[in-house]
Amino acid sequence: MKNASLVLMGMAALAAQAVHAAEAPAFDPKRLAQDVKVLSSDEFEGRGPNTAGENKTVDYLVQQFKAAGLKPGGDLKGGQRAWTQDVPLGRFEINGPVKLTLTEGGASRELAQGPDMAVRASMSGLKQVSFKNAPLVFVGYGVTAPERKWDDFKGMDLKGKLAVVLINDPDFETGQGEFGGKAMTYYGRWTYKYEEMARRGALGTIIVHETAPASYGWPTVRNSNTNVMYDVVRKEPRKSHAPMEAWIQRDLAAAMFKAAGLDFEALKKQAQTRDFKPVALKGVTLSADYAVDTQVIKSKNVVAIREGSKQPGQVVVYSGHWDHLGVGQPDAKGDKIYNGAIDNATGLAAMLELARAYGKAPAPQRSVVFLAVTAEEKGLLGSEYYASNPLYPLASTVGVINMDALSPRGPARNFNISGSAKLELLDRLVAKAKQSNISLSPDPKPEAGYFFRSDHFPFAKRGVPALSFGSGNDWIEGGVEAGEAAETAYTEKNYHQPSDEFDPAWTFTGMARDLGLLYAVGSELANSTAWPNWSLDSEFRTARDKSASQRK
Incomplete structure (x- = not known):
């Protein structure tokens, strides 16, 4: 195995590097459902950038982050952090x-x-x-x-x-x-x-x-x-x-x-x-x-932070895009609102639930940043802008866990990430999943190029260890056959179409289970001195190595 030495090194170092990590809390499927239902409702008009839907989305996210006990993590204005980062866009x-x-x-x-x-x-x-x-x-x-x-x-x-x-x-x-x-x-x-x-x-x-x-x-x-x-x-x-x-x-x-x-x-x-x-x-x-x-307009990334107690300048990032396609061409039924329930109200709901967990837990040693970015659907523009104009230095960014289009259904026996990148951040996720008898499966559609299509990519290409988490397709109820059938049906009938709408039949139990993994990995990193890296043969390794001297 090409990456065997890296995996062994990363696994051996976990105990030595981790000071303490809070036990993963229980995540509430009902709260996940409620957040997705609200954010994908017609009232939010498909969450298009520079629309009334953007204003409603930003307001809702800020409201939820405040209620979770987090602080503003965005632009500095008058010496104080705002809840947002201005993103100028053409x-x-x-x-x-x-x-x-x-x-x-x-x-x-x-x-x-x-x-x-x-x-x-x-x-x-x-x-x-x-x-x-x-x-x-x-x-x-x-x-x-x-x-x-x-x-x-x-x-x-x-x-x-x-x-x-x-x-x-x-x-x-x-x-x-x-x-x-x-x-x-x-x-x-x-x-x-x-x-x-x-x-x-x-x-x-x-x-x-x-x-x-x-x-x-x-x-x-x-x-x-x-x-x-x-x-x-x-x-x-x-x-x-x-x-x-x-x-x-x-x-x-x-x-x-x-x-x-x-x-x-x-x-x-x-x-x-x-x-x-x-x-x-x-x-x-x-x-x-x-x-x-x-025109030149200003959209916004929403940024919240759980400040670290010992190394607040070192940050672990959870990311996901808040935007969808807004109001567009009508479908055969005349529906013009592209609600984006799965893509990506699910990722936002996951982010809010994680924020609530971190808000209730003791302050981590490092800071944890929650980054909801704009204009992903237009070419990863919000994450690209942040990575080009980081509010927290990329050299001091421990890792990025991105959440995009998660499954709102029941739990699976597996999970995947976009692409086939090798990095210690993934090794940690695999180790945590193994404890719950959940396995990593290869990207089911590597030909689709999902690695380049999610908001972790602007960080990855600048050297920051980053991955985009994907829900598994080997369902506990129905197996691979049911999981693949659901994915195919979504891609053909709902993806980037007005029919990507909230379904009351969704249980969100799988997402709630998966959030335990994402919390465990993020919390462990936030309470450690570890600096994950890419594999030795990764095209992103050089950029990460060059930034080592800038870390404090």
Whole structure:
């Protein structure tokens, strides 16, 4: 086992490093249910940033943190901490209709925003995106990876062109290759695709949607990309965003390839090899015209703290995002409120229950911070802003436990984390779980790239040991079959859709049990002198090691 020495070292050190840790309290499923019910109610309007729903959400969280006996942990104002951290964001919204005209072999037809393509409000700084007959170029998976000797572009100049790109990694379909098999690398994320095409000066990026490699269906793509967009405020936005950023239905893309005399599936196979070269879609062009309303707004991260008694400057962080999609496109029933009950009112409820436990327990030696971040659904923006502008130094941040979309049902025999990262923080969680006969299972969908999709990632890439906890799928009642069926049904029918609503039948007993594990690990760290690290072969280890001299 590659990480065996690290695991043994971490386990052997636990007793020596831990001074004392409070026994895990009982967590109340009824309180969890009540918090989820309130936060995902229509009254909160889908918890969209910069809306009345944000104000209600922030007020509710602050109220609950106060009642739990915690103190404000946010921005310093007049020498005192506030309950929030201001997060300036660029806000981008398409104003009016989106006109899209596809020309194939001289014949033109209109494409529909939503059913055919999902065009995002441009974050390039342009207030009007308008171009005629732009040529399209297929660039495979759109990857530049020198360390893998991989270049999908082969010198292709993308200026003035629309890059058509596949989602996920080149070895997703075969499960073998230079990119870790089924487990997604950052090269497979749509965020990387957009960033890389912008770096290359493309007029636009059009990602071809396929459900398996994307890990979600077209309704999720449409709902997530045709509403208000947000981004961190950038001095040179064109370096990060091409004028057009969009997704396209797979069958429509294949028809475009056919009109250009190309075979989509054959070219996709070629794109899975190092020898692939970009291919122009001859005779196929796209015209677009749409206006974009751009503003700079302030959203808020909510921050509460249980101050440490001996080393208050050293912090353990529990995080989760408070936002969802707000009010957007109506579904077939006419429902326009994206309530986000599971995603992520469950994580917020878990955070509040943990806060109540810490508030009742004796003060830990280190501080414990509860960080509810904004704009996760827009690209981890709240956590990215915090990690770029930390209220408590990252070098002195012991670890981060993130909670996103937990199961509101009964307990499972297992749990997972997003991705397959190796770190001592996970070793501690595994050890605590083993005491309760709960086991760690591999990320059930490593190809989905969840490691890059949750709010622990901005901390991880800066070296802070961080993980995102996932509920298990081997249910005590129903086993793996029931757990996987529920996960599949949620992804297909509810994820990023108005139907992600509170269900009175949810028991929350599994979440209550899991919170005992998360409390035990956090409390142990908060009452120790331990500094967990990444495994020796982790890409995040170097950054963590460099910060060691800054710790007090």
